[in-house]
Amino acid sequence: MFRIGEFSRIARVSGRLLRYYDSIGLLSPGRVDSVTGYRYYTADQLAVLNRILALKDLGLSLDEVAQLLKGMVSADEIRGMLTLKKVELERSLSEGQSRLRNIESRLLQIEEQGGMQDYEVIVKSAVAQPYLALRRTFPSFMEVVQTVGAIAQRVGPRLPESAKDNLVVVAHSDFDEEALDLEIGYALKHGDVTPPNIPGFDLALRALPAAPSLATLVRRGPGHQSHIAYGALGLWMSANQYRIDGPSREVLLELPFQRPGQEEMVMEVQFPVTKAA
Structure with missing residues (x-):
């Protein structure tokens, strides 16, 4: 088992986030030492945490994540959801880049004050x-x-x-x-x-x-x-x-x-x- 600090380094999340997930019942430690209060996590809990983080990145609330985890969402289902989200984000990024180019070209037009540049009609x-x-x-x-x-x-x-x-x-x-x-x-x-x-x-x-x-x-x-x-x-x-x-x-x-x-x-x-x- 891993102490909370060790588990946070492995999972690449903060100990503060792990404590919060514990407080709302989303991901509780595998064991809590009754004397010291130290939290210990198992290696198997890494897969559960990854599911939580993936579902959260999909834009779901923590309540929705909890409901999905109770239904034991499969890795294939999460993979499909993440793939759809990836496509959506790529489209959003492309549209954002297009808007940025349009803004830059409109600024260029304003700087030229609508002039004819070197155009020959x-x-x-x-x-x-x-x-x-x-x-x-x-x-x-x-x-x-x-x-x-x-x-x-x-x-x-x-x-x-x-x-x-x-x-x-x-x-x-x-x-x-x-x-x-x-x-x-x-x-x-x-x-x-x-x-x-x-x-x-x-x-x-x-x-x-x-x-x-x-x-x-x-x-x-x-x-x-x-x-x-x-x-x-x-x-x-x-x-x-x-x-x-x-x-x-x-x-x-x-x-x-x-x-x-x-x-x-x-x-x-x-x-x-x-x-x-």
């Missing part, structure tokens, strides 16, 4: 093009990024180089982080292409309509900073008395996700415009 026209794409309403921007990456990696290589043009994202709705109505796919140099049968990708031959007048600019940088370019283009349209006249487009001039950890992309932001009255 070009007004041009575009002819109609065949378009092999899928259209979905995405519940989060993260899913959009994942889908763009999947199409670049799984669809692009299945298309003949003689027909494939740039990867294009078309926004059919106002920006809503929880309901993004987007078309994502490849513009084509000609329409004589059979859509590849790829599970999970409901690809269809569509059309990118002609645009008599597009206000465009090219940006290089991380995807989460794209709003800076959009803001700059909005300032330019306002200053030059243009109004938006259709769904915006992002044309990926250099594909993202081509190497591990790659965040930078080169894209052209396009807004169909017409002169304001």
Whole structure:
């Protein structure tokens, strides 16, 4: 048996916590010396303590932990619960990192006071093009990024180089982080292409309509900073008395996700415009 100090070193918890668990009847010592009052723990109690700590890390209250222990939760059940919690924490961490990047890029935009940076806005026209794409309403921007990456990696290589043009994202709705109505796919140099049968990708031959007048600019940088370019283009349209006249487009001039950890992309932001009255 181990005295409480020895057991605390083995279990990597404080003696104070062990005494507290004893006081509430959650984990009592294997034996208490009637003369000295010293608490002694057995090696078998380490498994019980680990169950308590694991269940507590799942967010359960100590009362809930006690009830589960009375029902003798198996190691497999706890392992399954911990696995689910791990997935939840990883998702939360990823979302937190995404929010942090967004905050940093918004701060950058504020520091630039919404200026044009080195952007050069070009007004041009575009002819109609065949378009092999899928259209979905995405519940989060993260899913959009994942889908763009999947199409670049799984669809692009299945298309003949003689027909494939740039990867294009078309926004059919106002920006809503929880309901993004987007078309994502490849513009084509000609329409004589059979859509590849790829599970999970409901690809269809569509059309990118002609645009008599597009206000465009090219940006290089991380995807989460794209709003800076959009803001700059909005300032330019306002200053030059243009109004938006259709769904915006992002044309990926250099594909993202081509190497591990790659965040930078080169894209052209396009807004169909017409002169304001």
